[in-house]
Amino acid sequence: MRALFAVVFAFGLLVGAPAYADKEADAYYKEGLAYKMEGKVDQAIGSLEKAVAKNPQHGMAWASLGALYKQKKDLPKSISAYESATKVITKDKTLWRNLGTAYANNSQNDKARDALTTASKLDPKDAEIHALLGTVRRKLNDNKGAITELEQAVKIKADEGEWWHSLGVAYRFDNRIDDAIKAYEKAIEISPNESRYHFDAGAAWRRKDDPEKAIPHYEKATELDPTFSEGWFDLGFMYKRNHENDKAIAAWQKYLELNKGKDAEGGKRIEEEMTSIGGTPKKETPKKPAPKKAAPKKK
Incomplete structure (x- = not known):
């Protein structure tokens, strides 16, 4: 007993x-x-x-x-x-999703993948979980897996620009440039004011050596975010490729202004590129120190 x-x-x-x-x-x-x-x-x-x-x-x-x-x-x-x-x-998809997201935010991507996979099995039609899994798999260099998850996400819910953009990035890493462009264009259709989407679309067209298609995207990226130094950098090269040297010089000058004190190697390269097409990098004229005030006379 x-x-x-x-x-x-x-x-x-x-x-x-x-x-x-x-x-x-x-x-x-x-x-x-x-x-x-x-x-x-x-x-x-x-x-x-x-x-x-x-x-x-x-x-x-x-x-x-x-x-x-x-x-x-x-x-x-x-x-x-x-x-x-x-x-x-044990069978609440939201808890597993939250755990997976916390792991991902803490750079524990293996555990994030496992937790999010459990969440996805509990609800295979949850688009957000597929999108999160796609992002985590890309961080783990599982690009094929990322594409599978992101394709599933946009199939279930097609109106999330960020998911289309992430899918485009995954396609680009898989060297599927045409598919990447389609995904970027879809992202832009949904969220036309995201400078990064236009930049990545421009970069994809640049990979295809098509400056006519790349330039409008780079121009839009720098219009939406005038401080986007990478955009000005690439835009200059596309103008040069399109034999628009004056515009290339202007774009690169903007890059140099934004890049001041940052990427010395990149700045040097652009100065050389400008010089090669007849441009002269503008240097800031050092400001003259203010004149010293005379000491007051003693009475």
Whole structure:
């Protein structure tokens, strides 16, 4: 009888906390949620930490802690909380997605891939999870896998410009330039004011040695973001390739102004390119020091 009691008691410890602990944990959990609703993050965390101390199997308290730690930019604690939550609540795609995202933000891309794969298996039609998986797989140099996930994402939900852009980047790394251009054009159609989308489309057309198609994208990129030094750099080369030397010189001069004090090697190259087509890099005239004021005469 004692042996049986010992087994039952041990099993009880494994499967959960005593009833009174559950009640106390629930009370702290509800208190934490109330604080969270009021925007009192630190108090919410304090109450939720008490909840999981009373009942380490309180999955919802762990899940809420994961979100709050993330809000506080404490990734290690956020990850630990989401890990504890998914051990208890094993079939919630949102928890696995949040855990995967936290891993990715902490540069733990192998674990991010595994967590997001679990999330995707729980809901294969969740486009956002496919898109996140695509991004993580590209970071892991699994470009084929990235393309598969991103293609699935845009198939399910076709109105996210960022996903089309990411797909274009993956195609470019796979040397599928025509497919990359189509993806970039789709991204631009959805979000026409993203300078990076135009820049990457221009770069793809540049890879195809088609300055007529590349130039409008580079021009748009630098129009949307006049501080986009890479855009001015590439635009100058496309103007030169198109025998528009005056425009090339002007674009490169803009690059030199933006690049001042940054990439010395890049600056030197552009100065040489400008000189080769008859341009003269403009140097800033050093400002003369202000004249010193005469000391007041003693009376």
